[in-house]
Amino acid sequence: MSAATLTAPTNAPDARIPLRAHLRHTGALVRRNLLWIRQDPESMFDALLFPIVFTLLFVYVFGGSIGQALGGGQDQYVQYVVPGLMAMMGMNMAMGVGTGFNTDFNSGVMDRFRSLPIGRGSVLFAKIAVELLRMLFATAVLMIVAVLVGFEITDWPGLLASVGLSAVFGSSVMWVFLTLGVVMKSAQSVQAMGFLVLMPLQFGSSIFAPPGSMPGWLEAFTRYNPLSTLADAARGLMTGGPVAHNLWITLGWSVALTAVMAPVAIHKFRTKS
Amino acid sequence: MKDIDNAPTAADSAVTVRGLVKHYGETKALDGVDLDVREGTVMGVLGPNGAGKTTLVRILSTLITPDAGHAVVAGYDAVRQPRQLRRVIGLTGQYASVDEKLPGWENLYLIGRLLDLPRKEARARADELLERFSLTEAAKRPTATYSGGMRRRLDLAASMIGRPAVLFLDEPTTGLDPRTRNEVWDEVKRMVGDGVTVLLTTQYMEEAEQLATELTVVDRGRVIAGGGIEELKARVGGRTLRVRPVDPAHLRPLAAFLDETGLTGLATATVDTRRDDVLVPILSDEQLTAVVGAVTGRGITLASITTELPSLDEVFLSLTGHRAGAPQDSAPADTREEATV
Numbered sequence: 001m002s003a004a005t006l007t008a009p010t011n012a013p014d015a016r017i018p019l020r021a022h023l024r025h026t027g028a029l030v031r032r033n034l035l036w037i038r039q040d041p042e043s044m045f046d047a048l049l050f051p052i053v054f055t056l057l058f059v060y061v062f063g064g065s066i067g068q069a070l071g072g073g074q075d076q077y078v079q080y081v082v083p084g085l086m087a088m089m090g091m092n093m094a095m096g097v098g099t100g101f102n103t104d105f106n107s108g109v110m111d112r113f114r115s116l117p118i119g120r121g122s123v124l125f126a127k128i129a130v131e132l133l134r135m136l137f138a139t140a141v142l143m144i145v146a147v148l149v150g151f152e153i154t155d156w157p158g159l160l161a162s163v164g165l166s167a168v169f170g171s172s173v174m175w176v177f178l179t180l181g182v183v184m185k186s187a188q189s190v191q192a193m194g195f196l197v198l199m200p201l202q203f204g205s206s207i208f209a210p211p212g213s214m215p216g217w218l219e220a221f222t223r224y225n226p227l228s229t230l231a232d233a234a235r236g237l238m239t240g241g242p243v244a245h246n247l248w249i250t251l252g253w254s255v256a257l258t259a260v261m262a263p264v265a266i267h268k269f270r271t272k273s
Numbered sequence: 274m275k276d277i278d279n280a281p282t283a284a285d286s287a288v289t290v291r292g293l294v295k296h297y298g299e300t301k302a303l304d305g306v307d308l309d310v311r312e313g314t315v316m317g318v319l320g321p322n323g324a325g326k327t328t329l330v331r332i333l334s335t336l337i338t339p340d341a342g343h344a345v346v347a348g349y350d351a352v353r354q355p356r357q358l359r360r361v362i363g364l365t366g367q368y369a370s371v372d373e374k375l376p377g378w379e380n381l382y383l384i385g386r387l388l389d390l391p392r393k394e395a396r397a398r399a400d401e402l403l404e405r406f407s408l409t410e411a412a413k414r415p416t417a418t419y420s421g422g423m424r425r426r427l428d429l430a431a432s433m434i435g436r437p438a439v440l441f442l443d444e445p446t447t448g449l450d451p452r453t454r455n456e457v458w459d460e461v462k463r464m465v466g467d468g469v470t471v472l473l474t475t476q477y478m479e480e481a482e483q484l485a486t487e488l489t490v491v492d493r494g495r496v497i498a499g500g501g502i503e504e505l506k507a508r509v510g511g512r513t514l515r516v517r518p519v520d521p522a523h524l525r526p527l528a529a530f531l532d533e534t535g536l537t538g539l540a541t542a543t544v545d546t547r548r549d550d551v552l553v554p555i556l557s558d559e560q561l562t563a564v565v566g567a568v569t570g571r572g573i574t575l576a577s578i579t580t581e582l583p584s585l586d587e588v589f590l591s592l593t594g595h596r597a598g599a600p601q602d603s604a605p606a607d608t609r610e611e612a613t614v
Contacts, residue, residue, distance in 0.1 A: 014354045021389060028386035036374050039415055108370030112431065115334045116387045117359040 017119045025118040029126030034133075047134045050092060051142035054085055058208060059149050066209055075150055082146040083162060083234035084207035086139060087227055090170025091202060093135040095194035098177030099187040101127055105272075106186075120270045124262075128174050135170055139163055155238060162234035165250060169230050172254040175261035182268045207231045226253040287312045287439050287470040288333065292342035295328050302328040304494035305342070310439075310487075315471040317485025317502075319478070319589070325494040326474035327367060330443045333472065334364045347438045360388075363432030363440040363469075367447055370428060371416050377403060377427050378412040381434060388435045402430040406460065422453035429460055440464065442473040446480060458483050478586050490592055498592050505588055513581045514564060517550035519574045527551050527573055534567050555580075 037043055058081050059074065067077035101124075104110065113123055143151075143159075153159055177194060184190045204218060205211075205227040211219045222228045229246040230253075236243035288310035295303040303325045310316040318326050331337045333344055335355040344351040349358035364370070371380045378399050385395030403409045406426040416424060425445065432440060445461065446454040461484055465471055475481050481488055481502065488505055490498040498505060518527055524544050528551045531542040542553045555561050561580065568575065 012354065015356045015360075017356065024389070025387055028383055032372065032375060032379070032383050035379055039374050107373070108366050109372045110370075111336060111366050112364065112370040112384070113387070114336055115359055115362065115364040116384065117356045117389075118387050 015117075017117070022119050022122060025122040026125045026129065029122055030129050033126060033130040037130075044134070044137070046096065047093070047138040048141055051085065051089060051138050052145050054088070055082070055142060055145045055149060058085070062208065069213070070210065078146065078150050079152065079239050080210075080235070081208060082142070082151045083238045084205075084231040085142055085146075086162060086166050086234050087169075087231040088202055088207050089138050089142060090135055090166045090230075091173060091198055091227065093131055093138060094170050094173040094177050095191070095198060096134075097127055097131045097174045098181040098190045098194060101178055101181035102184060102187045102190045105182060121266045124178055124265055124269060127178065128171055131174055132167055132171055135167060136163070139166065153238075155240065158237035158240075162237040165233055165237070165247065166230065169226070169250055169254045172257035172261070175258055175265050179261055179265040179268055182265060182272055201225060201227050205231060226250060229253070285312045286310065286345075287314075287347055288316070288472055289345045290329075290333070290342070291344075293329070293332060293339050293344060294341035295325075295332065295337070295339050301494045303332075303339070306491070306494070306496055308489055308496065308499075310470060310472055312470050313468055314487055315465055315473060315485045317481035317488045318472065318474040318491060319476070319481050319488055320474075320491035321476060323493075324491045326491060327443055328494075329491075330364075330366075330441045330472070330474060334362055334441050335359060360435065361438045363435065363437035365425075365428045365432045365440075365442050365445055367444045371424060371431060373417040374415060376413050376415055377408050377419070377423075380416060380427060381431060384431050384434050390434075398434055402433060406430045420453075421449055422456050425449065425453070425457050426460060429457070429464070433464065437469060439470045439472065442471060444474055444476065446475075446477070454480075478589070490589065492592075498588075503582065512555055512561075514553040514555050514561060515545075515548070515550045515577075515579045515581060516553060516564070516568060517548075517576045517578070519576045521549045523573050524549065524551060527568065527571075530571055531564065531567070550577075 059078055063074035063077040063081075066080075067073045067075065070076045070080060104127075110123075114120065143153075147153065177190070180190050180193055184193065202208075205222050205225045207227060211222040211228070214222065226249070229249040233243055233246035233250050235241060236246060286309050288308065290306055290308035293303050293306040293308075294301070306325070306329060308316070308318075308329075318329065320326050328337070332339050332351060333346055335351055335358055338352055346358050347361040349355075349361070351358055371377075372383070375383070381399035381402055382395050385398050386392070390398060400409075403412050406429065408423060408427060408430070411419060411423060416427060419427065429445070442461065446457050449457060458480070461471070461473075465484070471484075473481075473484055485502060488499065488502050489496055490505070516527065516531075518524060524546070528542040528544050531551065531553055542551050544550075545552055553564055555564065565578065
């Protein structure tokens with residue numbers, strides 16, 4: 001290198017990374033993660049099979065009896081559960097981001113990234129961007145299966161809006177799992193932790209069944225569970241019904257989670273030795 | 274922060290380290306390290322496992338921050354100007370730090386883009402470096418299918434993309450077989466030929482001897498010796514005399530005879546059957562003359578007499594009191610070197 005760089009004053013402030021460079025770095029890292037998928041298409045199996053298996057299971061196992069309670073049959077349950085499954089999809093994809101990132105983090109290549117003059121956040125933003133693409137893919141599969149088992153799409157703009165809402169909320173949850181991915185020692189522990197948190201949240205919500213018949217304490221829990229408001233908002237958008245209240249609460253959760261967890265994730269990533 | 278001014282850095286110093294301390298709990302990975310690497314030289318940092326070598330490299334490449342002291346690389350402070358510093362360094366870690374799922378070419382292209390090279394230039398640089406490190410044929414294959422040596426070469430190529438002023442090589446040949454190790458050495462020598470300043474950590478004496486011009490010996494987080502390699506060897510004192518008789522049949526009688534004379538005083542003469550000569554440790558020129566005189570008087574015809582400086586293994590042993598890499602009973606293990614596995 002030139003002598004000029006070698007004699008630069010050591011008390012000058014550090015260089016800043018311009019926004020355009022951030023975007024470029026994130027783009028290069030997104031490409032990396034997309035190449036992984038091309039190299040290893042099996043990594044998309046979860047996004048492909050998850051919506052198929054869950055839709056079939058819930059519709060054919062619980063559909064009849066819950067549908068009856070709803071005052072109809074299986075057809076009525078399909079209309080009820082598909083928006084819920086869409087909400088659930090975001091959560092499961094979000095958990096994947098944590099385990100994948102943990103594995104990635106423990107490989108030597110992360111040291112190289114951290115020794116390059118890039119914003120540390122770029123690595124995380126790229127991960128989230130790719131995971132959102134996987135989520136959209138899973139959602140598309142879900143909608144195809146849903147239509148095959150009898151779901152009626154009545155409101156296309158509403159459908160798109162609920163896809164968008166699930167993506168927004170899903171990405172805010174991804175920051176939580178990214179933090180776990182950075183902080184925890186192994187991918188297995190991230191996954192175990194994820195299940196522990198997600199299972200009660202998913203089942204203790206209005207995703208699969210209306211909370212009306214639940215005991216009081218659980219009903220109270222489901223009412224404040226953000227997955228319920230997300231599912232209810234999606235339901236309202238896709239099949240009609242009240243939307244505004246649930247929509248705002250869901251967006252509020254998304255903003256709050258991102259505002260708190262994104263800086264934590266980036267900080268933990270930056271300072272992890 | 275006035276401490277910067279207290280430690281004047283030489284104008285031609287590419288790396289300046291003053292009083293560097295890093296603790297992991299009770300473990301002092303670095304316990305006050307000073308180090309200077311002059312521009313265009315290869316500094317070997319030699320020490321056993323757990324000596325703090327990796328911790329030093331991780332601080333210099335801004336992966337971790339020190340608890341005390343400071344480090345300046347190519348004019349940039351490792352703590353206060355990490356982004357500028359990252360632009361002028363290359364890093365090859367102890368374990369090949371390439372993305373195993375990506376093909377070799379994609380690895381290099383990615384790093385080029387992350388170093389802000391325009392697309393076209395990043396492509397050209399990837400092609401050029403693959404060619405130079407003899408990886409062109411494997412360019413499209415996932416790195417996971419590469420042999421250990423290929424992976425290490427790709428790693429070296431990756432650290433050269435940004436045309437770094439200072440290159441950190443953290444145990445670049447650990448875990449490689451001897452033939453592959455020689456390959457990597459050749460590559461490193463070529464890189465040095467391009468004028469890059471190198472800081473190399475190693476546990477292998479042979480590696481330091483092959484690649485480094487100057488040496489810093491570290492043990493348990495402290496620098497215990499430093500200087501030119503020859504200078505260090507001389508400081509430890511003692512030389513080895515290699516006496517080769519014309520007739521290999523004279524080897525054992527010659528060794529026995531030298532032992533009997535009791536000239537050497539240090540240790541006994543030994544026969545090196547591989548090279549067909551007798552090794553005699555000597556302490557002074559007088560002893561050298563005495564040995565030659567005694568052999569001549571005995572009437573054994575000699576093919577050659579050479580003197581050798583001690584090996585770095587011996588240097589380490591005499592400096593630290595224990596063998597390099599030998600288990601240390603009371604020494605705390607360097608947690609970093611474990612954790613990066």
